[in-house]
Amino acid sequence: MFYIFHGDDSHAQQETVAKLIGKMGDPAMLDLNTTKLESNVSFSQLQQAASAIPFLANVRLVIVRDLLSNKLEKSYQKQLLEYLPTVPETTRLLFLESKALKANNPLVKLAENEKSGYVKQFSKPQGAALERWIKQKVEGENGRISNQATHMLAANIGSQMEILSREIEKLLLYCNGEEIQSEQVKLLSPYAAEASIFDLVDALGNRNSKKASQLLQEKFREGADPFYLFSMFIRQFRLLIQVKELADDGKRPPAISQELKMHSFVAGKLYQQCQGFSLPQLEQIYRHLLSIDVDVKTGKNDMVTALNLLVASLTVAA
Structure with a gap:
């Protein structure tokens, strides 16, 4: 058998490979009969590894990474097309590709049509x-x-x-x-803290000092690390600057989501939030955040006080 697993969802790909390997018998003996090859492998090296008889086991496993997504020479591709249908029954040849291959790729078509071939694309869900x-x-x-x-x-x-x-x-x-x-x-989940930061930035954008202050104090009461909150502020305003630049160029949330490779919900929220700021204001806020970082690290200020002063200053009507 030969397998082509391709696409950007490496996690699902690894899970599938693990299940497949789990069905191949004694792990210790399989380990002795496993060869791992990289994208620079020559055809003769690949053929030699795949054609070898397994030692004291029923199966030989050969794993090749990111070979097919590279631009193969026509002669190399031709050799593979001729060889793959003849791979010994005792060999399991896996091509693991971190990028998606085109549907009309001759090797993909071969895996789809050949009895001993199998192809599966793994794409991250959105x-x-x-x-x-x-x-x-x-x-x-x-x-x-x-x-x-x-x-x-x-x-x-x-x-x-x-x-x-x-x-x-x-x-x-x-x-x-x-x-x-x-x-x-x-x-x-530390990642869920971002949801609170979204609400807080919403309040800042609307110049709602009371709500912004309440949300910040709520995070402190919950025991949130002030330095972690600060890192979320920096990340949020960095993203806002990126989204604002694209929005000023006429881009809408779907295009922004695709260009910045972020979840569509997040892109939509950032798009809404950036309407409350001009690009110069966002850049000024970002510089202010960097100066806070320096002041806290040099002992001129503490992070809790700095965050309270930041929220107060940002909610002053522009």
Whole structure:
């Protein structure tokens, strides 16, 4: 058999490979019969590895990374097209590609049509598909999750599948059979802190000093680390500057989401928020944040006081 696994969802790809390897017999013997090759492998080296007879085992495993997504010479591609259908029955040849291959790629077409071939594309889910993935992941582990908690995870972590899987595992252990709610996400996931920062920046953009101050004090009462909150401020205003520049160029949220490779919900929120600031104001705020960083690190100010003064200064009507 030869397999072509391609696409940007490396997490799902690795899970599939692990399941496949798990069916190949004794792990210790399989390890002795495994060869890993990189994209610079020559055809003769690949052929030699794939054609070797397994030693004291039923299967030989050959894994080749990012070979097919490189621009193969026509002669190399021709050799592969001729050789792959003849791969020994005792060999499992895996091509793992971190980029998606075109549907009309001759090697993809071969894997689709050849009895001994198999091809699968792994693409990171986005938007509604990502929320469905979260639900399915939780249910697959015999858990339950509310729609609000699902949306919060999708919005704040996005398609970082490995991180998302770890956060789900942590939530399932904590909830121990109970339905995962947004409160547990806020409590256990550092990424959910961004949701509070969104609300706080909304208040800053609207020059709502009372609400902004209340939200900041609420974070302090919850025990949030002031330095972590500050890092979220820096990240948020850096993103706002990027979105504002694109918005001023006439870009809408869908195009901004694609260009900055961020979740569509996040792009939409940032697009709304940047309307409350001019680009010079955002740049001035960012410079102010950098000066706070210097003052705190040199002992001229403490972070809690600096954050309170920052919120107060930003809500003064422009």
